[in-house]
Amino acid sequence: MRLKEMDFSVLQQCMHCGMCLPTCPTYDTTKRERNSPRGRISLMRAIATDDLEMAEGFADEMSFCLGCLACESACPAGVDYAGLFEASRADIEEKGLNKGLGRKLVRFGTLEFLFMRPRLLRWAGRGMRLWQKLGAAKFLPARLRALERQAPEIGERFSNELIEPIEGEGKWKVAMLTGCVQDLAYAEINRDTVDVLVANGCEVHTPPVQPCCGSIHAHNGEEEMARANARRLLDLLPPDSFDVIISNAGGCGSHMRHFAKLLPNDGRAKEWDAKVRDIHEFLVEVKVRPPMAAPFEEKVRVTYHDSCHLAHGQKVVLPPRMVIDLMPGVTRVELKESDWCCGSAGVYSLTQPEQSRLLLERKAGHIRATGAKILLTANPGCHLQIQNAMPELNVLHPVTLLAKAYRNEC
Amino acid sequence: MVMIDKLTSLLGAGDVLTEQEDLVSYSFDGTATFRQLPRAVVFPRTTQEVAGCVKVCRESGTPVITRGAGTGLSGGTVPTEGAVVLCLVHMAEILEVDAANLTLRAEPGAITADIDAEAAKHGLFYPPDPGSMKISTIGGNVAENSGGLRGLKYGVTRDYVMEVTVVLPDGEVAAFGNRCVKDVAGYSMRDLFIGSEGTLGIITEVLLKLLPRPEARRTILATFASMEAAAETVSAIIAARIIPCTLEFLDQMTIRCVEDYTKMGLPTDCAALLLMETDGHPAAVADEAERMVEIARKHGAREVKTAADEAESLQLASARRSAFSALARVSPTTILEDVTVPRSCLAEMVAYIAETARKLELTVGTFGHMGDGNLHPTFLTDERNLEEMKKVHQALDLIVKKTLSLGGTITGEHGVGLAKKPWLRDQLGDVSLGLMKKFKETIDPENLLNPHKIFD
Ligand SMILES: Cc1cc2nc3c(=O)[nH]c(=O)nc-3n(C[C@H](O)[C@H](O)[C@H](O)COP(=O)(O)OP(=O)(O)OC[C@H]3O[C@@H](n4cnc5c(N)ncnc54)[C@H](O)[C@@H]3O)c2cc1C
Ligand code: SF4
Ligand code: SF4
Numbered sequence: 017m018r019l020k021e022m023d024f025s026v027l028q029q030c031m032h033c034g035m036c037l038p039t040c041p042t043y044d045t046t047k048r049e050r051n052s053p054r055g056r057i058s059l060m061r062a063i064a065t066d067d068l069e070m071a072e073g074f075a076d077e078m079s080f081c082l083g084c085l086a087c088e089s090a091c092p093a094g095v096d097y098a099g100l101f102e103a104s105r106a107d108i109e110e111k112g113l114n115k116g117l118g119r120k121l122v123r124f125g126t127l128e129f130l131f132m133r134p135r136l137l138r139w140a141g142r143g144m145r146l147w148q149k150l151g152a153a154k155f156l157p158a159r160l161r162a163l164e165r166q167a168p169e170i171g172e173r174f175s176n177e178l179i180e181p182i183e184g185e186g187k188w189k190v191a192m193l194t195g196c197v198q199d200l201a202y203a204e205i206n207r208d209t210v211d212v213l214v215a216n217g218c219e220v221h222t223p224p225v226q227p228c229c230g231s232i233h234a235h236n237g238e239e240e241m242a243r244a245n246a247r248r249l250l251d252l253l254p255p256d257s258f259d260v261i262i263s264n265a266g267g268c269g270s271h272m273r274h275f276a277k278l279l280p281n282d283g284r285a286k287e288w289d290a291k292v293r294d295i296h297e298f299l300v301e302v303k304v305r306p307p308m309a310a311p312f313e314e315k316v317r318v319t320y321h322d323s324c325h326l327a328h329g330q331k332v333v334l335p336p337r338m339v340i341d342l343m344p345g346v347t348r349v350e351l352k353e354s355d356w357c358c359g360s361a362g363v364y365s366l367t368q369p370e371q372s373r374l375l376l377e378r379k380a381g382h383i384r385a386t387g388a389k390i391l392l393t394a395n396p397g398c399h400l401q402i403q404n405a406m407p408e409l410n411v412l413h414p415v416t417l418l419a420k421a422y423r424n425e426c
Numbered sequence: 427m428v429m430i431d432k433l434t435s436l437l438g439a440g441d442v443l444t445e446q447e448d449l450v451s452y453s454f455d456g457t458a459t460f461r462q463l464p465r466a467v468v469f470p471r472t473t474q475e476v477a478g479c480v481k482v483c484r485e486s487g488t489p490v491i492t493r494g495a496g497t498g499l500s501g502g503t504v505p506t507e508g509a510v511v512l513c514l515v516h517m518a519e520i521l522e523v524d525a526a527n528l529t530l531r532a533e534p535g536a537i538t539a540d541i542d543a544e545a546a547k548h549g550l551f552y553p554p555d556p557g558s559m560k561i562s563t564i565g566g567n568v569a570e571n572s573g574g575l576r577g578l579k580y581g582v583t584r585d586y587v588m589e590v591t592v593v594l595p596d597g598e599v600a601a602f603g604n605r606c607v608k609d610v611a612g613y614s615m616r617d618l619f620i621g622s623e624g625t626l627g628i629i630t631e632v633l634l635k636l637l638p639r640p641e642a643r644r645t646i647l648a649t650f651a652s653m654e655a656a657a658e659t660v661s662a663i664i665a666a667r668i669i670p671c672t673l674e675f676l677d678q679m680t681i682r683c684v685e686d687y688t689k690m691g692l693p694t695d696c697a698a699l700l701l702m703e704t705d706g707h708p709a710a711v712a713d714e715a716e717r718m719v720e721i722a723r724k725h726g727a728r729e730v731k732t733a734a735d736e737a738e739s740l741q742l743a744s745a746r747r748s749a750f751s752a753l754a755r756v757s758p759t760t761i762l763e764d765v766t767v768p769r770s771c772l773a774e775m776v777a778y779i780a781e782t783a784r785k786l787e788l789t790v791g792t793f794g795h796m797g798d799g800n801l802h803p804t805f806l807t808d809e810r811n812l813e814e815m816k817k818v819h820q821a822l823d824l825i826v827k828k829t830l831s832l833g834g835t836i837t838g839e840h841g842v843g844l845a846k847k848p849w850l851r852d853q854l855g856d857v858s859l860g861l862m863k864k865f866k867e868t869i870d871p872e873n874l875l876n877p878h879k880i881f882d
Binding site for chain 2: 055073
């Protein structure tokens with residue numbers, strides 16, 4: 017078992033100070049220790065020392081945890097909650113403690129089948145788009161209909177139809193990761209990202225068929241599949257051929273910075289980790305060129321929602337704000353609890369619909385209070401979740417705004 | 427009916443936890459190394475429910491351990507075997523702010539930072555600010571008589587408690603104190619409950635005193651080549667009749683860890699760092715800040731920085747605020763002490779701690795409240811290394827003895843709980859400790875509330 021085999025000092029690092037409690041959305045809901053980071057770590061520790069049996073109670077607990085990593089940002093002692101979380105979920109998976117046939121089906125259909133096969137995923141996407149355009153969901157039984165509502169609306173075209181394998185020229189040779197959900201639902205964001213990179217002096221390499229980064233697998237305890245995907249990415253985009261590797265999705269980027277932990281014996285992994293950059297972080301690093309035009313004709317008020325895995329997983333908090341603030345004609349108002357999880361959290365909205373809904377309503381309330389008509393966020397999961405709940409809102413990626421502004425220059 | 431059934435019918439099933447996963451997560455608090463599973467955890471929502479729980483537990487002689495946020499640093503909420511943990515986080519309302527009488531009424535589970543934020547809405551101020559204020563409860567603060575970074579000028583929790591409502595060990599409810607600034611009607615029972623660590627009664631409501639919020643604040647950071655120079659600076663400031671709200675220090679080991687962690691550019695070859703803050707009327711603040719800078723320079727400060735605005739103020743203060751965290755990152759187990767000596771002996775005490783650690787080959791960082799003489803020597807160790815843990819205890823023993831020889835106390839703000847119990851007799855002596863025990867026996871003859879804490 018991973019929890020037992022891991023270096024015990026990782027578990028000991030938690031000094032039970034409780035500083036993470038006020039930032040944990042599940043603790044905030046129930047006020048019970050076991051639903052808090054401190055409580056969960058104590059359960060892991062008790063399992064590691066044989067003081068607690070790993071059983072359904074623990075599996076439920078780790079399913080209830082969003083994996084949002086707000087606790088990691090708050091933790092003064094530097095506890096590696098992400099590592100503990102993934103080890104726990106992998107142990108639970110291995111012991112077969114996850115119940116419910118529905119969940120098994122979702123897992124097989126998505127994690128094991130589609131997200132391991134990028135071409136098939138796109139074909140499935142096509143089928144789904146047709147399905148959505150026909151409005152066929154109304155023939156489904158109620159439970160499945162609910163599920164269908166949470167699925168992304170599939171875009172008209174995917175990244176490979178919008179982006180050439182090599183574009184632009186200049187100082188930096190960058191590899192561009194298109195992501196899975198981003199590619200299916202928001203390929204335009206990938207297009208915008210490439211535009212912005214090209215405008216800032218990059219030679220952008222975007223292989224038309226890319227494997228999933230494996231974050232969704234690691235997050236759900238499927239370590240082996242996560243490893244396989246990481247290897248495929250390293251083969252496709254050898255890190256020594258690029259200056260940086262760009263991700264524009266919070267969840268993928270967060271996972272992709274830790275390939276060395278996943279593949280300790282692969283020499284390329286370390287270099288890869290060092291070269292992965294979130295797009296905003298990279299733009300700020302290379303002193304992004306401020307646009308001379310505004311993205312919209314009229315002045316707009318916007319607000320920004322931090323994706324958990326960008327803010328807490330990658331600690332990228334200021335750069336997206338700095339990019340937004342460069343834009344003429346755009347006023348950004350801070351969103352209350354901007355770095356609280358919106359309840360999307362991978363497949364969380366399917367596995368824990370109740371808590372997911374609570375968080376989404378809380379988020380929507382804060383967004384409404386800002387009076388902004390445009391919400392900016394940099395993760396497809398959040399994008400989807402918030403857009404579905406607030407159809408009146410215009411949800412965009414910060415990079416899209418920047419690309420629009422550049423386009424308006426000429 | 428058995429106890430658990432009775433508790434469940436009183437509170438409802440959702441507020442009585444008995445699953446193994448729940449018991450494990452309530453088996454410890456913020457203190458390193460203490461651990462014991464309770465029998466059950468209950469969450470009352472009213473004073474009457476608290477009283478009901480106490481009565482039910484009393485029938486079977488079951489001990490009750492009161493718990494707020496569980497951030498205590500002396501093992502105060504670690505259960506005894508078979509005990510019921512009574513957790514007050516669902517009684518967290520701030521009930522009223524009375525701007526005419528400058529008071530605030532709150533339930534015990536209200537979070538310290540929320541109380542000050544509520545006061546601020548009325549232009550008022552709740553000064554005690556323990557490092558844990560974002561999550562600690564006011565009930566826990568009162569039960570531990572917690573301090574904070576503003577002790578020198580503003581005192582500690584006790585100085586702000588006007589009234590407490592308490593559920594006694596027999597389940598009766600009583601209120602001690604009132605809204606009046608003056609009150610000499612009999613013994614001050616209220617003061618007995620403040621700092622009683624959950625051993626005499628369960629606090630279910632508090633009335634707090636507020637102050638007008640200071641209009642201005644100025645933060646200064648100074649570094650010194652020796653701890654003595656820092657200590658002399660502090661004495662000189664006080665001799666100049668300035669009472670800063672904050673006078674905090676870090677020793678060299680702590681400065682290095684903080685710099686490692688925050689990269690804020692602290693000089694790591696310095697022996698001491700002082701964080702000073704003055705607040706009040708803008709003109710007075712400006713004048714005092716200027717004089718403090720001058721005094722620090724005169725006493726050999728190597729570098730003195732004054733914050734230009736609130737943001738910079740917070741940045742400078744973070745050097746001190748992150749001290750504990752920065753040390754905690756270094757090793758798996760951090761043992762934090764809380765000895766306090768008269769202010770004039772502080773430099774001597776810091777030197778003694780460093781020397782003791784060196785002799786025993788231990789790593790220690792010391793920081794704390796220089797204005798209050800309150801030190802937090804923090805040992806960086808690993809609880810699985812039994813050999814080293816033995817040495818840590820040896821060091822603690824020496825430090826306590828030295829503290830007492832200087833006329834100090836074994837704990838300035840964290841309480842005795844389980845962690846400091848071995849040394850209480852050394853400090854108090856038989857007569858004083860005996861009298862303390864008599865109080866406990868009178869109020870809680872069956873030893874139901876938080877037994878075996880403070881003393882046996
Ligand atoms: C990072 C960190 C920083 C800290 N900084 C400071 C600091 O600067 N100054 C300081 O003084 N302390 C500090 N502490 C210690 C601790 O936070 C305080 O003692 C705090 O007051 C405890 O509050 P709590 O709600 O967590 O109480 P708990 O830990 O839950 O309980 C503490 C004690 O009070 C009793 N108790 C709790 N609620 C009640 C009640 N309603 N009625 C009766 N008894 C009750 C418990 O039985 C226990 O004995 C710090 C702790 C941490 C982890
Ligand atoms: S990852 Fe999020 S939900 Fe899970 S323990 Fe941490 S803060 Fe709580
Ligand atoms: S903040 Fe960190 S050290 Fe403190 S309880 Fe949470 S995880 Fe543990």
